[in-house]
Amino acid sequence: MTTLLHIDASPRGDRSVSRKLSKSFVDQWLAHEPGATIIYWFDKVIRIGKTFTFDLARGDFPLEPIMSGKTLVVLSSRGEFGFGPGGVRETMNHLETHISTCAHYLGVQESHLIAVDYQEFDDERHRQSVADAFAAIPVLVRQCLGIDSPASVAAE
Ligand SMILES: Cc1cc2nc3c(=O)[nH]c(=O)nc-3n(C[C@H](O)[C@H](O)[C@H](O)COP(=O)(O)O)c2cc1C
Numbered sequence: 001m002t003t004l005l006h007i008d009a010s011p012r013g014d015r016s017v018s019r020k021l022s023k024s025f026v027d028q029w030l031a032h033e034p035g036a037t038i039i040y041w042f043d044k045v046i047r048i049g050k051t052f053t054f055d056l057a058r059g060d061f062p063l064e065p066i067m068s069g070k071t072l073v074v075l076s077s078r079g080e081f082g083f084g085p086g087g088v089r090e091t092m093n094h095l096e097t098h099i100s101t102c103a104h105y106l107g108v109q110e111s112h113l114i115a116v117d118y119q120e121f122d123d124e125r126h127r128q129s130v131a132d133a134f135a136a137i138p139v140l141v142r143q144c145l146g147i148d149s150p151a152s153v154a155a156e
Pocket of ligand 1: 010011012015016017018019077078079080081119120
């Protein structure tokens with residue numbers, strides 16, 4: 001049975017796009033696996049002695065994760081657009097790159113990103129991006145649960 005650590009970071013409460021995405025992800029997961037354990041409101045995630053160890057005997061790379069084999073799902077919302085690889089704002093993406101850097105110390109082996117763009121434009125591009133993100137969530141849930149392989153997900 002799966003344990004999901006559900007972390008919401010947005011302070012925008014009911015107006016938050018990313019909170020809606022994460023709620024959808026958890027709801028979809030529970031629809032498939034009602035007995036899954038959900039751990040919510042959680043802070044100080046990366047902890048010495050609990051999630052990573054520090055030992056100078058390892059030389060120039062003294063940190064090592066304690067856990068392994070974890071899957072990270074980042075559900076993100078951006079006011080603007082073009083933050084992905086090759087995008088016009090790729091070098092301004094400090095959020096997801098930061099999370100990816102930290103993820104190693106949580107034993108993350110596999111990671112996925114679903115992001116909404118254009119929030120501050122509030123136009124058709126945003127509405128399409130929201131629709132695409134919500135459509136991608138059940139596909140990713142099925143993939144993470146091993147119901148569909150990544151290849152069959154891509155073909156859907
Ligand atoms: C203080 C502040 C700074 C922001 N900075 C950025 C930014 O650097 N890049 C961007 O794409 N959007 C930026 N935004 C827009 C948010 O990314 C966007 O509103 C997003 O939907 C917030 O996520 P949430 O809806 O889950 O709260 C910013 C919003 C606020 C309030």
